[in-house]
């Protein structure tokens with residue numbers, strides 16, 4: 546249907562499961578079978594198309610689908626007319642050079658050499674921008690084997706934990722070519738679309754619910770200012786009178802990763818009944 550929001554989602558690979566999990570947390574329907582190619586979600590007037598992450602920028606760039614989830618590296622590699630509109634905080638990786646004995650190498654050493662990669666577009670632009678004349682050897686995957694097999698002198702590949710490179714006896718060198726993560730994309734210069742805005746609002750809500758917790762505590766009036774300084778919240782904490790004379794109840798969102806430290810600091814100020822709860826969903 547024409548008034549449906551049509552979104553591209555990775556059908557397999559590293560981004561597939563976390564992308565579907567995030568959409569499900571955002572209240573969209575989840576596909577039951579990982580082989581399904583299309584999922585219609587009539588309650589949200591949305592259709593999901595499960596596509597290869599590498600192809601997603603092409604569909605969105607052609608204006609066939611209004612938005613998609615893919616890796617920043619894949620979006621840049623595609624050369625499609627798309628733009629990133631929201632980083633999603635998963636699928637984090639760096640794109641890096643590696644070679645045997647790479648520790649002692651620099652990017653300039655690649656002059657005249659062969660560099661294998663499955664991101665030929667991205668790598669060619671990188672070399673062009675720096676005036677390095679290297680030969681890019683495009684491969685589909687398992688790039689780490691290319692040096693041992695004699696097709697390349699170095700590789701440019703996705704690195705997460707570094708295990709794959711280490712196991713292949715390769716060492717990273719040079720600055721990261723790119724820091725990547727999963728992102729929402731749309732066609733370059735696309736007009737504001739209320740349905741896409743709605744999707745983004747939901748996804749931002751999931752990001753906040755993942756990164757923040759709700760903290761409640763009671764504190765004596767004399768220590769209130771110090772306590773509030775530790776928990777400034779988003780637009781200022783809610784402070785309400787406690788039935789107990791001279792005490793207040795405070796409620797504020799705090800970053801999940803610092804919640805334990807803030808609890809310790811509040812306790813030291815004399816705050817009591819300090820409670821932390823998950824945020825299930827939100828719109829800020």
Ligand SMILES: Nc1ncnc2c1ncn2[C@@H]1O[C@H](COP(=O)(O)OP(=O)(O)OP(=O)(O)O)[C@@H](O)[C@H]1O
Nearest residue numbers: 558559560598616617618619636637638703705725
């Ligand atoms: N080990 C990893 N950790 C985090 N992100 C990764 C990792 N490997 C790849 N990615 C990211 O996931 C996205 C999709 O890559 P993925 O490897 O899933 O696709 P692919 O190589 O085309 O498919 P496959 O590996 O299934 O053949 C890319 O943006 C990439 O940066």
Ligand SMILES: O=P(O)(O)OC[C@H]1O[C@H](OP(=O)(O)OP(=O)(O)O)[C@H](O)[C@@H]1O
Nearest residue numbers: 686687688703704705706707708709710
């Ligand atoms: O640093 P690590 O944690 O080891 O992860 C990085 C590896 O993960 C991906 O491989 P994938 O499994 O997608 O295979 P592929 O090379 O065939 O794409 C990527 O291409 C790297 O090889």
Ligand SMILES: [Mg+2]
Nearest residue numbers: 558559686703
């Ligand atoms: Mg891969």
